[in-house]
Each structure stands twice: as structure tokens, then as C-alpha cells.
Amino acid sequence: MTIEKIRKDYELIDLFCNLAEVPSPSMHEEKVAEWIKNYCDKNEISCKLDDFGNVVINIPATDQTKAPMMLSAHMDVIGDDSPVKTYLDENDNIHAEGRTLGGDDKAGVANALLFAKELAHSDMKHGGLEVMFTRDEENNLSGIRNANLKNFNSKYVLVLDSDTLGQCEISGASYTLAKFKVHSFKGGHSGIDIGDKKRANAAKLIADLISDLPQGVFYEEDGHVVTSCNIGGISAGDIKVTNIINTDAQANYSIRSSSRKKEEELKSKMTLTVDEFNIKNKEIAKATVEFEEHLPPFEKVDDDYIPTIFEAAANKVGVKPDITSFHAGAETHIYANKTNANNEKFIPYLIGLATVCNMHSKNEYLEYKTILKGHELLTELFKEYNK
Numbered sequence: 158m159t160i161e162k163i164r165k166d167y168e169l170i171d172l173f174c175n176l177a178e179v180p181s182p183s184m185h186e187e188k189v190a191e192w193i194k195n196y197c198d199k200n201e202i203s204c205k206l207d208d209f210g211n212v213v214i215n216i217p218a219t220d221q222t223k224a225p226m227m228l229s230a231h232m233d234v235i236g237d238d239s240p241v242k243t244y245l246d247e248n249d250n251i252h253a254e255g256r257t258l259g260g261d262d263k264a265g266v267a268n269a270l271l272f273a274k275e276l277a278h279s280d281m282k283h284g285g286l287e288v289m290f291t292r293d294e295e296n297n298l299s300g301i302r303n304a305n306l307k308n309f310n311s312k313y314v315l316v317l318d319s320d321t322l323g324q325c326e327i328s329g330a331s332y333t334l335a336k337f338k339v340h341s342f343k344g345g346h347s348g349i350d351i352g353d354k355k356r357a358n359a360a361k362l363i364a365d366l367i368s369d370l371p372q373g374v375f376y377e378e379d380g381h382v383v384t385s386c387n388i389g390g391i392s393a394g395d396i397k398v399t400n401i402i403n404t405d406a407q408a409n410y411s412i413r414s415s416s417r418k419k420e421e422e423l424k425s426k427m428t429l430t431v432d433e434f435n436i437k438n439k440e441i442a443k444a445t446v447e448f449e450e451h452l453p454p455f456e457k458v459d460d461d462y463i464p465t466i467f468e469a470a471a472n473k474v475g476v477k478p479d480i481t482s483f484h485a486g487a488e489t490h491i492y493a494n495k496t497n498a499n500n501e502k503f504i505p506y507l508i509g510l511a512t513v514c515n516m517h518s519k520n521e522y523l524e525y526k527t528i529l530k531g532h533e534l535l536t537e538l539f540k541e542y543n544k
């Protein structure tokens with residue numbers, strides 16, 4: 158079997174390869190956006206670029222009594238501008254020669270795009286399909302952050318960016334940066350001043366503070382990590398200079414949590430630890446902590462309609478459903494904290510419609526049969542949704 162053969166046999170594989178072959182590093186997605194726009198024009202699908210350069214597709218409802226659904230995928234990939242040459246290995250996996258394939262997330266884009274085309278030309282009764290292809294997911298999520306989500310009518314959003322066929326992620330963790338600083342009031346010479354009890358070394362003090370702070374899993378539920386924190390690094394003094402009593406030190410932590418409540422508990426505990434440190438060291442030093450939310454949590458909602466029909470659709474097409482949670486970030490987090498045209502909160506899911514391995518590396522590959530199955534799953538799910 159060759160890549161040429163499967164491209165000929167399956168429209169979805171050809172579409173995927175065409176998309177993958179347009180390199181699109183983060184913030185350089187113009188060419189792939191243009192490719193998609195041309196594809197839509199050729200196939201008479203309504204497609205627009207928004208002010209930020211995200212691609213928006215709309216397939217109008219054919220039955221006003223049904224609700225629309227939204228699909229979302231990102232156009233940018235990890236990797237540079239070098240040509241993407243696809244090939245098939247002996248295990249039916251699609252790779253790119255010497256670079257990332259961009260299966261993350263061109264697999265999602267291809268699946269949504271073909272589905273939009275099929276739906277536009279079908280006589281199915283449905284409530285409409287809205288599709289969003291974003292820029293810059295991998296770096297800063299700036300595409301989705303700058304998208305005007307008030308233009309969308311759907312409540313449910315399937316973000317087609319999970320790496321395993323059959324996955325339906327119902328919650329995901331926030332990312333908050335916690336910055337701890339210790340300032341000791343008086344430094345000095347490590348020899349002459351060392352006997353002065355008012356001169357404390359900030360490097361030692363931050364070590365004391367860190368030893369009182371939590372590290373690792375803070376809260377878990379049913380074997381899944383809900384809330385965690387991790388120290389990224391400590392900076393104090395200079396490793397080559399030992400004759401100074403250091404006055405300043407800093408330690409940065411990441412906090413990840415799919416529950417706002419548990420995240421607040423962890424932050425309170427950290428703040429309390431700093432307060433206790435300050436009481437104990439009030440004559441010699443002061444510690445502070447600052448929290449910066451970089452990504453809000455994608456919290457689980459009390460609505461299992463989509464996971465229920467997803468499970469049924471997966472079983473019907475012979476895919477093993479995996480309804481789960483993930484301890485990292487994605488575009489779902491932005492959707493989950495925004496509202497649509499009708500002022501309803503979006504309910505997003507991170508969905509896997511293909512299995513992409515070794516993402517973000519030169520060994521990245523797509524198991525081509527999984528994306529074909531994923532397309533069946535999407536078709537079945539949409540049918541079930543519009544029943």
C-alpha cells in the first residue's frame with residue numbers, strides 16, 4: 158500500500174494530506190486558511206475569515222426546530238515552514254519526511270471540513286453546523302481568545318483535538334502561575350557579617366518556605382488528578398558567588414486544576430503558608446505570593462447529553478468510547494468560560510476522531526484507519542444529535 162493509493166481510495170485521506178502539505182507554524186496559518194477558503198468556495202460552502210484570521214464555516218439549518226452544533230479544530234502545527242512530504246509506512250501510518258506531520262490538528266480540520274462538505278450537499282434535516290478553525294493554538298491560544306464567539310449560536314462545541322480515537326474529555330485543568338518572592342531586609346558579607354542574627358540569607362529562607370508548600374497532587378477523584386502544583390524553578394544568588402548573604406530569592410510554581418473550588422483551596426493554603434512564614438521571620442525578611450491565571454479551568458457540567466450520545470455513536474460504529482478528563486489545557490477551556498449569541502455558556506468537549514502518535518515530534522504519525530473511523534463516528538453522532 159502507498160500513500161498515493163489510499164489518497165485515491167479515500168477522499169478524507171486526500172483532504173488530510175492536502176492540508177498537511179501546507180506548512181502552518183503558529184501565527185503563519187495564512188496559506189492553509191486560504192487553502193480551506195478555496196476548498197469551500199469550490200464546494201459552495203459559506204466560509205469567512207474573521208478579523209484575527211480564524212476560519213469560520215456555516216452550514217445553515219434545514220430544520221429550525223433542531224439546535225445547531227459546533228466543531229472546532231486548530232490550523233497551526235508544531236514545526237517550521239519546510240515542505241511536508243507525506244508517506245505511508247508498512248503499518249498503515251502516515252508520516253512526513255524528516256519533520257512533524259501536523260496530524261495535530263490537521264486530522265481534526267480534515268474531519269470537520271469533509272463533514273461540512275458532506276452535510277452541505279445532503280438532504281438531512283438538521284439544526285445547522287458551525288465550524289471554527291483557529292490560529293495559534295499551540296503557542297498562546299490567541300486564535301480562540303480573539304475569536305468573536307458571540308457570533309455563534311451553538312451551545313455544544315466539539316473541539317476535535319484529542320490524540321486518541323474515541324476520546325471524549327469532559328473537563329480539563331487550568332493553568333495558574335504562582336510566584337513566590339522572599340526579600341531579606343539585610344544582606345552582607347558572608348564572612349564579616351555572618352554573626353549578625355538580623356542578616357538572613359534569602360536563598361536559605363526560600364528553601365524553608367518551599368519545604369512548607371505542597372508539591373505534586375493536591376486533590377484527586379476516582380484516580381484522576383483534579384488539582385496539582387509543581388515547582389518549576391528556584392532562583393537566588395549566583396551559584397559561583399558564595400561570599401554574599403543573599404537578599405532576594407524567587408520560586409515559581411504551576412497550578413493545574415479542573416475544579417475552581419479546589420484551586421481556591423490550594424491557593425488559600427499557599428497564602429496561609431506565606432503568612433505563617435512572615436510571622437516567624439518578621440524581623441528579618443518578608444515573603445509574598447502572586448497568582449496569575451493563564452488559562453481558566455474547563456469544568457465538568459451537570460449535563461451528560463453529549464457524552465451519552467457520543468458513547469452510543471461510538472459503540473454503533475465499533476469504536477471504544479473513553480469518556481474522561483485531562484490534566485492540561487486546550488481550547489475547550491476558553492469556550493467553557495464564554496457565552497454564545499444567545500448568552501448561553503458554551504459546553505465544550507475535547508474529542509478524538511483520529512489517533513495521532515508522538516505529537517510535536519519528527520516521529521509524529523497518523524494511523525490512517527482511525528481517521529476514517531473517526532469520520533464515521535462524527536457522522537453517527539451528528540445523526541443522533543439531530544434525531
Ligand SMILES: [Zn+2]
Pocket residue numbers: 231261262294318
Ligand atoms: Zn492540538
